[in-house]
Amino acid sequence: MAGPLEQFEIHRIGAPLEVAGLDISFNNAAAYMIAVAGLLTAFVMLGTRRQALVPGRLQSMVEMSYEFVAGMVRDNIGSHGRSFFPFVFSLFMFVLTANVMGLLPYAFTVTSHLAVTFAFAICIFFAVVLIGLVRNGLSFFSLFMPSGTPWILAPLIVAIEVFSFLVRPVTLSVRLFANMTAGHILLKVFAGFIVSLGAGGGVMAALGVLPFAMIVAFQALELLVAVAHAYVFALLTCVYLKDAVDVAH
Amino acid sequence: MRLDRARGRFYVAPASAGSGETAGPATCVWASGFGKRVTSDDDDSRPGGFDERLRKARAARRDPLAADDPGAQADSDLALGLRVGLEIVAGVAVGGFLGYWADRWLGTSPWLMIVFVLFGFAGGVKNVLQTAARASAAADTAARASETGKTDATDDAGGAKPSERD
Numbered sequence: 001m002a003g004p005l006e007q008f009e010i011h012r013i014g015a016p017l018e019v020a021g022l023d024i025s026f027n028n029a030a031a032y033m034i035a036v037a038g039l040l041t042a043f044v045m046l047g048t049r050r051q052a053l054v055p056g057r058l059q060s061m062v063e064m065s066y067e068f069v070a071g072m073v074r075d076n077i078g079s080h081g082r083s084f085f086p087f088v089f090s091l092f093m094f095v096l097t098a099n100v101m102g103l104l105p106y107a108f109t110v111t112s113h114l115a116v117t118f119a120f121a122i123c124i125f126f127a128v129v130l131i132g133l134v135r136n137g138l139s140f141f142s143l144f145m146p147s148g149t150p151w152i153l154a155p156l157i158v159a160i161e162v163f164s165f166l167v168r169p170v171t172l173s174v175r176l177f178a179n180m181t182a183g184h185i186l187l188k189v190f191a192g193f194i195v196s197l198g199a200g201g202g203v204m205a206a207l208g209v210l211p212f213a214m215i216v217a218f219q220a221l222e223l224l225v226a227v228a229h230a231y232v233f234a235l236l237t238c239v240y241l242k243d244a245v246d247v248a249h
Numbered sequence: 250m251r252l253d254r255a256r257g258r259f260y261v262a263p264a265s266a267g268s269g270e271t272a273g274p275a276t277c278v279w280a281s282g283f284g285k286r287v288t289s290d291d292d293d294s295r296p297g298g299f300d301e302r303l304r305k306a307r308a309a310r311r312d313p314l315a316a317d318d319p320g321a322q323a324d325s326d327l328a329l330g331l332r333v334g335l336e337i338v339a340g341v342a343v344g345g346f347l348g349y350w351a352d353r354w355l356g357t358s359p360w361l362m363i364v365f366v367l368f369g370f371a372g373g374v375k376n377v378l379q380t381a382a383r384a385s386a387a388a389d390t391a392a393r394a395s396e397t398g399k400t401d402a403t404d405d406a407g408g409a410k411p412s413e414r415d
Binding site: 159160161162163164165166167170171174175178 | 335336339340342343344347365368369371372373375376379
């Protein structure tokens, strides 16, 4: 029987490929990322193909996603948020689709790898720094110096602010990765109980109903977690981008 | 009693429609507005009629990206809870990591690590406090908006005010 961690393994697909000592072969994670991106493209393009005044089901879904993300961007970034909408929308939809897709049986969860979520988070982090510097110049660094700080406390406050800024990519990525990984391990462990009890036969097999019921409940919980964490990821991206566009503290 | 057809919708005209003295609402028995109360004088252009409702609906429809309306939308409690849990642990971890490598680089082991872990912890606590302050500010705004029945245009719920930052 497969171990609970086997679902996270990366397998090479096709020929091995190596560039400058780095293994860049195509693998299952890359395949799922492409699948997610393809699914999303198809979803949005098919949904907006016929722009009916009274939307059908698919168009409604696309419009609801648009309005949801647009509301989030407007509420959290403000008047400068409009230019970030495409980025936040793509990010939210990608993470959401990857999370939900991972819940399908036999599917690989792209966001259960820290490499993926941290790559996103560090890109957002550097984007915030760069956009902040371009838009505000050196006054971007006043982010680390809240107005009204007594001069005596300034070194301490600046150090704390810098650390709380540096922590951002870590919390952003670890939160998503840890929740997805933990949920999938939990599901797999309980699924393992069913198989073990079933192999026991007799009364043991009858008891297998209990972990099965747990799995049904956990599956629903995991769906909630998948959606909520896509939301949290996009929301925090908005909050961080707000720091880049207006530093008026 | 007869069936009338108005704007693609059937309804039962009130029996007294002709006399005009007790033109009370009748119950719609057909098509889209089944069971809805309609009146015989449901004229498009009268106050409260279709035209006015359409105008109101169009006015209420705003561009979701338009920033002039700071909708004070409080984050859901679930999203909030998920956010704060990790901050302190991550703060300490980042402080420890940076401190460890700074010590290796400068040969000051273990002092920088100790200092950085403390700063990391403080930074984590600061993030939690800031998140909580922002959430309660948004909740206050939302509560005030629901009390007065309109959105408060003065408060931007998205941003922490300077006083909320420690």
